[in-house]
Amino acid sequence: MAIQSTNPMTGKVEKKFTELSSAETSSILSSVADAFSTWKLSSFEQRADCLRNLAGLLRERADSFAELMAAEMGKPLKSGRAEVLKSATVCDFYADNGADMLASEPKTVDGMQCYVDYAPMGTVLAVMPWNYPVWQVLRIAVPSLMAGNTMVLKHASNVPQCALALEDIFRDSIFPENVFRSLLIGAGQVEQVLDHDSVIGVCLTGSEGAGRKVAAAAGAKLKKSVMELGGSDAFVVLADADLDKASVIGAESRCSNAGQACIAAKRFIVHSDIYDSFVQKLKGCMESVVMGSPLDEDTVMGPMASHQFRNDLQIQVDACLKVGGELVIGGSIPEGEGAFYPQTIITDVPFDSKAGRDEFFGPVALVFRADSEEQAMEMANDSSFGLGGSVWTRDEEKGLRLARQIEAGLVYLNGRVSSRPPLPFGGVKNSGYGRELSTYGIREFTNVKSVCIG
The missing domain is CATH 3.40.309.10 (Aldehyde Dehydrogenase; Chain A, domain 2)
Structure with missing residues (x-):
């Protein structure tokens, strides 16, 4: 599928993009891996400050994001603004609660003092859809970054301007460079990304068919996957x-x-x-x-x-x-x-x-x-x-x-189903596995590590 913005009101291609070469993709992945080496050592306070700064920028740019969504996938301006403002709340939520969710848990086992820690692991690949091009991405990215991981985004090929705008807002925030990057690539390069040593797992939101393919590729490389797929x-x-x-x-x-x-x-x-x-x-x-x-x-x-x-x-x-x-x-x-x-x-x-x-x-x-x-x-x-x-x-x-x-x-x-930051979100059966949001979501791509004093 071509990487391009096609206006659903006119059917006309408004902007085309050249897919990254394999070498360009590898170079970006290496840069993100380098960023992880320092980001994983940052404090929860530093990460929370970055998220609060990001939330502020999202609120400032709600109109521009809404205009992009209207042009690329037809979302009404009012709905687009609401999506961006909701995305800012997920930043606030993890800035306020992430440290407690990831705090070391002391336990006494057979007379030994032990701890359960939640340690960052590396770079998470997000394969995301076009229907909520800001919220879907940030509800994955924000908890992953708060946990100390880095992230690369393979967005849907029909919302490339939204993908680049997300990279821009991270670049303009106080996050360190290369902690979050967008990859303008097609589905054919997803396996290459999963091959990279720094990429420790993938989170996909999309169709059942896409989920099966990406989950199989991740499984073949013994890398974790979280799948949020279709629903009826x-x-x-x-x-x-x-x-x-x-x-x-x-x-x-x-x-x-x-x-x-x-x-x-x-x-x-x-x-x-x-x-x-x-x-x-x-x-x-x-x-x-x-x-x-x-x-x-x-x-x-x-x-x-x-x-x-x-x-x-x-x-x-x-x-x-x-x-x-x-x-x-x-x-x-x-x-x-x-x-x-x-x-x-x-x-x-x-x-x-x-x-x-x-x-x-x-x-x-x-x-x-x-x-x-x-x-x-x-x-x-x-x-x-x-x-x-x-x-x-x-x-x-x-x-x-x-x-x-x-x-x-x-x-x-007696209410409308919606995802909210404090609640775990995900499905069963062919709707996928794993959870996003809440305490469960922030721990999905961490090393749940036991440390004991013998």
Whole structure:
């Protein structure tokens, strides 16, 4: 895939970049390895100061990052700013809490004084997607850097300007030079990066297919990997749910970022007693979402990230209709400029069909009927994915019990699924393994080392 910025509003290539040569990549990796030799010796206080400085620069540059995201992948300006400001909070969180999370833990074992330490290991490779081109990167980079590691970023090939802007902001901060670098390379060079002695592991956010390839390459080199892959989150609406709230949040989750989010609500599993009522409320809420140019401040949902992604989504929608799905709204590519796809609701897709099980990376809601709470839970867990999910009921005790039964890494009761710095984030099954964020995330790429006094 070419490394270039293609505006999803026009379909025109705005800027092209030359992929780094193998020699150039190796040179950067060596520079980052040299930076690690001193960065690993820095104090937690020094690292926290760097993160606070980075947070300040992110807040200052929120508008410029938002403009880049609008131009490269179609995110509305308002959403782009919110993404950058959220990214600043992850810097604050680890600046405030990272030292405690990585503090040496004293233990007495068989009369010996022992310690469990969390030591930095080297350079972490981040293979990142285009849909949240700032947040996805920094939620990995910030804890890794706070732990004393260095990082190289292989960003998605359609957001190269975002990748370079991230490198620039680290260069302009008080972080030492080469602690964070962006590599403008294609997928073909990922294995070369993993081959480098200084690279101790890889964190990937992306498709299941990409995850399998990169995880296999890392495993062959005995290097750790953390995988955050696709999702087909269940949105379970029980008979006693607050339908007004559930429909509003369901529409927001399905249409945010033009539906291009791993943890968006995708499979709406609704109790038959309130099925028809919920579908109508969801329809009204989704229709009210303002779709338009990402440069318009009133826009809630911009175009999809590319015309090809939109065309692929249409193929999935057509497959649903072919197996018996009923279109409630949307379902076809609109005329005019821009890679827009309308808010779409499809009912009556056979639950066990391939069309009903695939991940939909766009503003398409599939609504399924469940005749009991037990059936709803069975349907929620009958998926190859397990990233997020939610349960909607006025009975908090029951809802909490059912939420704990959902096979996913992050489940909300009566709320929209979202990643937050204090909470571990990641999936099970084909949604990946390992955890980002929280204490678990900052320790993923550390040497958990026992030191004992005999």
